[in-house]
Amino acid sequence: MLHIVACIKQVPDTKIIKMNPKTNTMDRSSAPAILNPYDSHAVEEAVRLRARYGGVVSVLTMGPPPAVKAIKKCIEIGADEGYMITDRAFAGADTLATSYALTKALEKIAAEVRPIDLIICGKMTIDGDTGQVGPGIARRLDMPPLTSVNKVVEVNREECFAIVHRKLEDGYEVVRSTLPCLFSVEKEINEAPYSPLPNMLKAARYQPKIWSVDDLPGIDRTQLGLKGSPTIVSSVWAPQKPQGGKLLDGDPNKQAEQLLEVLLARRELFAAVTETATGGA
Amino acid sequence: MSGFEDYKGTWVFIEAKDGDIAPVSLELLGAGRQLADKRNAPLAGLLIGDNVTKLAKKAFEYGADVVYVYDAPIYRHYRTETYMRAVLACVEKHKPEILLYGATSTGKDLASAVATDLPTGLTADTTQLDVEADTGLLLASRPAFGGNIMATILCKKYRPQMATVRAKVMKALPRQPGRTGAIVAESIPLREEDIRTKVLDIVRATTHRARIDEADIIVAGGKGLGSAAGFQLVHELADVLGAAVGASRDVVEAGWIGHHHQVGQTGVTVTPKIYFAVGISGAIQHIVGMQNSGLIIAINKDPNAAIFNSCHYGIVGDAFVILPLLTEAFRVALAKGELSNAGKI
Numbered sequence: 001m002l003h004i005v006a007c008i009k010q011v012p013d014t015k016i017i018k019m020n021p022k023t024n025t026m027d028r029s030s031a032p033a034i035l036n037p038y039d040s041h042a043v044e045e046a047v048r049l050r051a052r053y054g055g056v057v058s059v060l061t062m063g064p065p066p067a068v069k070a071i072k073k074c075i076e077i078g079a080d081e082g083y084m085i086t087d088r089a090f091a092g093a094d095t096l097a098t099s100y101a102l103t104k105a106l107e108k109i110a111a112e113v114r115p116i117d118l119i120i121c122g123k124m125t126i127d128g129d130t131g132q133v134g135p136g137i138a139r140r141l142d143m144p145p146l147t148s149v150n151k152v153v154e155v156n157r158e159e160c161f162a163i164v165h166r167k168l169e170d171g172y173e174v175v176r177s178t179l180p181c182l183f184s185v186e187k188e189i190n191e192a193p194y195s196p197l198p199n200m201l202k203a204a205r206y207q208p209k210i211w212s213v214d215d216l217p218g219i220d221r222t223q224l225g226l227k228g229s230p231t232i233v234s235s236v237w238a239p240q241k242p243q244g245g246k247l248l249d250g251d252p253n254k255q256a257e258q259l260l261e262v263l264l265a266r267r268e269l270f271a272a273v274t275e276t277a278t279g280g281a
Numbered sequence: 282m283s284g285f286e287d288y289k290g291t292w293v294f295i296e297a298k299d300g301d302i303a304p305v306s307l308e309l310l311g312a313g314r315q316l317a318d319k320r321n322a323p324l325a326g327l328l329i330g331d332n333v334t335k336l337a338k339k340a341f342e343y344g345a346d347v348v349y350v351y352d353a354p355i356y357r358h359y360r361t362e363t364y365m366r367a368v369l370a371c372v373e374k375h376k377p378e379i380l381l382y383g384a385t386s387t388g389k390d391l392a393s394a395v396a397t398d399l400p401t402g403l404t405a406d407t408t409q410l411d412v413e414a415d416t417g418l419l420l421a422s423r424p425a426f427g428g429n430i431m432a433t434i435l436c437k438k439y440r441p442q443m444a445t446v447r448a449k450v451m452k453a454l455p456r457q458p459g460r461t462g463a464i465v466a467e468s469i470p471l472r473e474e475d476i477r478t479k480v481l482d483i484v485r486a487t488t489h490r491a492r493i494d495e496a497d498i499i500v501a502g503g504k505g506l507g508s509a510a511g512f513q514l515v516h517e518l519a520d521v522l523g524a525a526v527g528a529s530r531d532v533v534e535a536g537w538i539g540h541h542h543q544v545g546q547t548g549v550t551v552t553p554k555i556y557f558a559v560g561i562s563g564a565i566q567h568i569v570g571m572q573n574s575g576l577i578i579a580i581n582k583d584p585n586a587a588i589f590n591s592c593h594y595g596i597v598g599d600a601f602v603i604l605p606l607l608t609e610a611f612r613v614a615l616a617k618g619e620l621s622n623a624g625k626i
Contacts, residue, residue: 014426017426037534094402095396095403095405096396096397096400096402096403099397124547126547127426129405129406129423129425129546129547130405130406131393131405132389132392132393132396132403132405134393135390135393135397136393136394136396136397139394139397140397144361144362144478145390145393145394146478147361147389147390148386148390163481167386168386169385169494170492171484171485171486172486173480173484174480174482174483174484175478175480175481176478176479176481177477177478177479187540188539188540229402230400230401230402230436230438230439231402231403231404231434231435231436232434232436233425233432233434233435234420234435235432235433236425236430236432236433237430237432238430244589244590244592244595245577245579245589245594246593247596247597248595248596252598252602252606253606255596255603256603256606256607256610257610259578259596259610260607260610260611262594263555263620264614264619264620267619269497269498269554269555269575270620
């Protein structure tokens with residue numbers, strides 16, 4: 001039976017978060033905690049693969065206790081099982097320490113619940129913006145990491161392979177990998193998931209398995225949290241404000257006229273445009 | 282900080298693509314040159330691919346002193362497994378103090394894997410780089426928390442210090458024809474049958490005008506346009522100008538336009554000759570993706586919008602009124618040949 005684990009994270013909604021201008025820290029109370037949008041696509045893809053091939057979809061997260069809510073959201077999308085690791089020892093982890101802790105939890109799931117065929121991560125989180133945790137997990141588990149996946153062509157558990165499209169800057173490549181492997185997926189891989197009512201009812205009552213550091217066998221505490229993190233944030237600062245440009249005044253007609261003058265004065269910028277606009281392409 | 286004496290020099294992973302060096306790698310050689318000079322140390326390129334040794338010449342002309350080359354058919358297509366093994370071997374053998382990668386899909390994939398195996402710290406999507414001349418500590422700065430602030434990230438206890446760097450942020454040095462350096466040919470034993478991934482095909486997208494990173498003119502729209510219907514005004518101006526259409530993250534997430542059009546920290550970094558920002562408030566996450574454009578024109582009805590701090594010319598006004606006027610004015614100007622030049626067909 002195909003076992004897919006999606007790794008997910010609860011994040012502050014960085015689009016609406018307010019910063020404290022004096023300390024340059026986030027005012028966490030200003031933003032709701034949400035399931036990382038990229039991860040919702042990872043869970044949705046896992047659910048779609050289960051629809052194609054059968055199997056079980058698990059989700060795993062590391063976070064403070066309220067992150068249970070993000071797991072419930074994944075149950076709404078259609079995940080079968082949820083796992084969470086939570087412990088003060090995990091706090092302050094950078095991407096290396098995070099991938100270590102999640103790997104330990106994945107090893108426990110694989111050993112005690114059922115073997116894992118495929119791990120799916122979102123492209124990145126919106127609070128960290130790195131995309132480094134997925135490949136990190138893959139390396140630690142010695143699975144091929146397949147990043148930038150925007151289409152899953154086939155997952156074949158019997159013959160132990162998967163074929164995907166990896167997005168490139170100017171197209172995509174078709175890659176075949178052995179299973180087990182790890183995908184980190186682009187948003188465009190599927191439409192934003194919706195939550196069928198029966199799933200919502202299930203989610204309301206659902207309680208994930210929750211593990212602390214002591215529940216993870218063979219874990220090396222020196223590789224966890226802040227002290228297990230090679231990178232540190234030395235300073236945060238408000239981006240320098242550019243001095244700004246010249247405002248074009250007057251009524252809309254006057255404004256449009258002035259802008260046209262500006263551009264006519266620099267018409268050399270339009271050299272390439274003229275070709276395109278006249279069908280040179 | 283002991284045991285770091287062996288780690289010297291700044292390296293740039295040189296991405297080879299279609300028989301040439303990717304532009305981002307030349308930019309990183311420019312940035313890396315400054316770091317290396319500050320440390321009075323060499324700048325090296327790390328070049329991996331099939332039939333790529335000839336590209337070393339160009340790396341020297343753009344600032345490299347040394348180029349380590351892994352040139353073998355097994356590296357024909359980028360694969361994490363093969364490239365990572367080459368980088369790990371080279372780092373172990375020659376011990377750089379700093380290793381930079383372009384924040385491309387290849388660079389990010391490779392750097393993440395290498396950082397895990399070494400292990401060492403890795404800062405993603407850096408937009409500013411500096412180094413402490415006396416200690417060699419890399420100051421890697423990047424927008425953080427969705428671009429609301431900038432953060433400087435350090436890696437004090439591990440070497441090499443690694444960062445991926447946004448494309449089109451750093452400046453390549455002017456080419457110095459005839460400048461040369463040392464090619465160091467390297468190899469490691471890799472057998473195709475041991476590699477678990479195969480690239481079956483590469484498909485280049487040919488969608489016309491979707492390539493905002495190559496466009497000379499971009500008309501970009503934001504949430505201020507109110508709806509997908511309002512966003513249509515952006516398309517109309519772009520059509521007249523033969524421009525590509527860009528968008529803020531909000532707009533892409535709202536589904537008004539596809540991901541390929543997103544400009545900013547989590548989208549594409551663009552440097553067109555002319556950038557129109559229409560109804561875009563100017564969050565730093567957007568600004569970092571377009572601030573190096575040649576001429577930036579902002580149109581927004583909020584006079585306090587941050588975008589006005591980052592533009593060359595601003596119009597405070599209603600996009601629904603201004604945009605059709607501009608579109609028509611440009612149409613007339615183009616028809617009259619006022620915006621043409623000798624190159625016009």
